[in-house]
Amino acid sequence: MSVQPAATAACPCCGTQTDLVPGPSYTPCTCCGHRWRSPQAATLPGYYQNLVARNDPQAPWFRRKIVDRLQALSSLLEHGGVARVLEVGCAEGDLGAAVKARFALEYEGVELSRDRELAGHKLDRVFPTPAGQIEAAPYQLIASFHVLEHIAQPAQELAAWSRLLAADGRILVEVPNRSGHPLLVDDQNPEHLHQFSTASLTALLARCGFDCQALSTGHYESPVYPDSIRVLAQRRLAADDQRSQLLARFRDGFGGPFVVYGIGGDFLNYIAPLAEALQIQALLDSSPGKWGQCIARHVVRAYDPELDGQLPVLVCSIRFGAQIRQHLLELGIGSERIVGLETLYECGT
Ligand SMILES: [Zn+2]
Secondary structure (H helix, E strand, O other): OOOOOOOEEEOOOOOOEEEOOOOOOOEEOOOOOOEEOOOOHHHOOOOHHHOOOOOOOOOHHHHHHHHHHHHHHHHHHOOOOOOEEEEEOOOOOHHHHHHHHHOOOEEEEEOOOOOHHHHOOOOOEEEOOOHHHOOOOOEEEEEEEOOHHHOOOHHHHHHHHHHHEEEEEEEEEEEEEOOOOOOOOOOOOOOOOEEEOHHHHHHHHHHOOEEEEEEEEEEOOEOOEOOEEEEEEEEOOOHHHHHHHHHHHHHHHHOOOEEEEOOOHHHHHHHHHHHHHOOEEEEEOOOHHHOOOEEOOEEOEOOOHHHHOOOOEEEOOOOOHHHHHHHHHHOOOOHHHEEEHHHHHOOOO
8 A cells, every 4th residue: 555645845935845735724834833723714805805804993902902002103203204004904904094194194005805895084095906917116014913814825925015115124923823823723714824933933924024023913903803923124145235324324424535444343343344345544543562463464453643644543442542532631642533433333223
């Protein structure tokens, strides 16, 4: 008797080859803990287009989730810089309407169900098609609550979001945490094709070119889905873009040639890899033991007011920056010429 080998498929989140569980049951990924299944007969193409009144706006849990999501979006919007928001799965548009009441921005939505008609009266624009079919100007923020678990190919959906996102844009994604309820093993909701874990959602985002900025669990959708994962992510910069943005900080910080003071570990870590592209005129140190060493095509030497007297000075130590700055002031170097390594590397929070 021959035994048929089990059919396998790649995990839609981490890509690990996994033996498929036949039938409507979820297949568990042994690597990232994701569980997924094929689209159910009840949710074939066209299914969502016929639905209407998916939420009861009078229900207390509806208000609770809108308030929670409004708070999350507000914390991202209150610092400015966001002119256009897209909410994938905007339902009847109540969250968008609440955001627009607080912030002057364009808020557009994607909604396949007939709830899009109501949303059309509240939002700036509502697309009745999947995000993959949208042509629109870039969005600085794409938000999506409890949508990704409905989509058979979540990686394709994230690719569509990535295409619609501004270069410095971010996505805010929320899905049920596993079944969405801590006491429920399996979610039998036929609309749900995925049970994400924190590991599987972050693996999926990473494979789709996103870096997570924040992840939290326990977010409320409804009494039966009280536990959701929420992730804030941005598109990962290519290595060339990382480098060119870092070099731009040096150009903005110095506007021309400069000298480096303090040739230690921080210099080797944070300046030497960029040295060929920087306008470094000299490497300086107060320690005689370092004088004469040749590093990054410069010979380390002491400060010389005749040679270095006009140039800005980069203080190249995070740990000893304050002492070096004091030493430079004692050498008669004006404070306006002194630039700390931290001012070039620090990022806003
Ligand atoms: Zn996996």
